Amino acid sequence: MKAAIIGTTGYGGAELMRILHSHPIFTIHSVHTTREELPVSNEYPHLYNIINQTLEPINPNKIAEECDIVFLATPTGVSGKLVLDFLDKNIQIVDLSGDLRLRNTEDYQKWYKKEPVSKEVVQSFVYGLSEWNKDQIASSNKVSNPGCYPTATLLGLAPLVQENLISPSSIIVDAKSGISGAGRSPSRSTMLAEMNENFKIYKVNEHQHIPEIEQQLSDWNPEMQPITFSTHLLPTNRGIMATIYVSLKESLSTKNIHNLYMDKYSNHPFVRIRPLGTYPSIKEVNGSNYCDIGLHVDERTGRLTIISVIDNLMKGAAGQAVQNANIMNGFDEVTGLQFLPLYP
Incomplete structure (x- = not known):
């Protein structure tokens, strides 16, 4: 083609x-x-x-x-x-x-x-969150690819929101992106002298990806409320880490949550649920179309921490775009995307 x-x-x-x-x-x-x-x-x-x-x-x-x-x-x-x-x-x-x-x-x-x-x-246009809108993508010829922050955040939250396991107003997302997420046009905030050995927050409570995330969360569960969403720039070329905090509606262990995620993502080859007690880093997905997710319940507070990492240029942009093109045309979604992550 x-x-x-x-x-x-x-x-x-x-x-x-x-x-x-x-x-x-x-x-x-x-x-x-x-x-x-x-x-x-x-x-x-x-x-x-x-x-x-x-x-x-x-x-x-x-x-x-x-x-x-x-x-x-x-x-x-x-x-x-x-x-x-x-x-x-x-x-x-x-x-x-x-x-x-x-x-x-x-x-x-x-x-x-x-x-x-x-x-x-x-x-x-169909919203192209590949793992969750596959049927709609397969029957369409027009796809709107999700943003990078929404991809990491929504993949991290989907199983809980769909099963109505969290307090609707409790979502806090602390997200960080490599410099390439700001695009290629030069600006002061992406200069080496500004970002080398630095870490900075930006667009506090004003990032344009907030309504995109809330739109999909509401599609999954109409009870969902506005989220708190913070974005930061990392002094790295690539990668996104979304650290997400939610309050559970009932007492659940990390193992309970882990089993849920393993079940929900069992047929989704690009989402890797990390073993209990291990947590992903951005370097472990760079250059690939993978989203790696780690989970931990704090039984003292009843809050769950979700760590979701992607390469912002791959699963957060071009990789997911090709994954969607594969799905649209009836190809195996992994076709042409089976890159091993770059390491180190």
Whole structure:
């Protein structure tokens, strides 16, 4: 199947090229940008003599005629406009931005500070949390890929929320991301002198991924209440760790919770529930599409701590996008994604 990638000058687009270059079914037919038309290797020298395409202008008619699927790895505010040019064409769409995730377009305007696309367009896209929306993804040709923080958080919370085991107002998420989560555009907060040997909080109670998380939690359990969600930048290139605290409705042991998670994720190859007494770190999933989850109940307080880690560019972006493309087309979801994590 022929794939087009739009937005290849960002980190998400670069990861899509890395994955699709080795995919046994999808091939990279074309790569597109709104910037200067240059060889891809001019933007990413590590691809020299590997991916030899030249960055092309965006021509939706030509892309739809020549390709089976298009991945939009463009910034928020750009994808929503671009996608309108593909809706009436015979081509599958996977969007990696935040433009098509929130069904309430007023929430999008409030949290993203941009003009939303219409509700009809948003509702035509399936929310692509691969492990939990597989049937909807398989029957659609338009998928909105989840954000990186929501992926780690929602995979960590799903079994408890679905089984109504936690106090609806008790969720506190303490999340940390590597610098690549801030994108490739330079800013003071991502400068070496600012972040090396540093650790900083940002967007306190204002991160745009909050309504996305709350939307899915409410879909699973209408009793859920607003969450407390904090985000921090780590002095690392990749990785997300979401440390989640919840109050249990009844007395349950760590083993009880562990058994629940092992059962819920038994048929999901990219979610690894760590053995009792062990907890994941971001280095153990980097470069892979895995989400690793560790669990511990504090029986003194009745609170459960969930540690969920992913690579923000893989399971949090390009990896999950390809996983969704596999599901859409009836392929085994692990196809082309069986990378071992990079270590050390």
